[in-house]
Amino acid sequence: MDRISIALSVNGKPYQLAVEPRRLLADVLRRDLGFTGVHLGCEHGVCGACTVLLDGEVVRSCLMFAVQADGYEILTVEGLNTSGELHPVQRAFIEEFGFQCGFCTPGMILSAYRLLQEHPNPSEYEIRRALAGNLCRCTGYVDIVRSVQRAAVLLTQREAYRAP
Ligand code: FES
Numbered sequence: 305m306d307r308i309s310i311a312l313s314v315n316g317k318p319y320q321l322a323v324e325p326r327r328l329l330a331d332v333l334r335r336d337l338g339f340t341g342v343h344l345g346c347e348h349g350v351c352g353a354c355t356v357l358l359d360g361e362v363v364r365s366c367l368m369f370a371v372q373a374d375g376y377e378i379l380t381v382e383g384l385n386t387s388g389e390l391h392p393v394q395r396a397f398i399e400e401f402g403f404q405c406g407f408c409t410p411g412m413i414l415s416a417y418r419l420l421q422e423h424p425n426p427s428e429y430e431i432r433r434a435l436a437g438n439l440c441r442c443t444g445y446v447d448i449v450r451s452v453q454r455a456a457v458l459l460t461q462r463e464a465y466r467a468p
């Protein structure tokens with residue numbers, strides 16, 4: 305099958321690659337580019353494990369062809385701690401025991417990250433709604449919700465610390 309040239313920016317770094325039109329964005333990110341934080345569970349848009357941000361919006365990378373992402377900026381969970389430090393949302397999931405096996409965690413964290421950008425102080429209802437498309441088979445959702453609430457606090461503290 306003929307390959308198509310595409311340009312992606314992933315976690316701030318540009319990539320130029322030639323892909324078959326049938327290849328999923330999830331497979332290209334995980335297998336070709338090595339972003340193994342992109343987890344593949346159901347592969348048909350149900351579990352949310354493959355969640356990434358595409359130009360800042362939450363998408364399921366198993367429901368897109370890589371060629372559809374040509375020219376877009378993608379954020380995977382690896383992009384949250386490029387400074388070498390865990391992002392507050394990641395730290396909060398550790399502090400509040402928001403994961404066990406960790407399979408759903410990258411998708412949960414990216415959905416939570418996006419929610420907190422728009423709603424820095426979300427209600428429990430807003431958190432549950434934002435994470436409704438991310439399934440977890442391990443923890444139940446109570447600790448995950450607590451993790452997002454904790455992340456909101458950590459992010460607010462970070463902003464306060466940065467304020468002049
Ligand atoms: S692997 Fe994409 S939604 Fe489940």
Ligand code: FES
Pocket residue numbers: 402403404405406407408409439440441442443
């Ligand atoms: S922590 Fe195992 S699936 Fe969520």
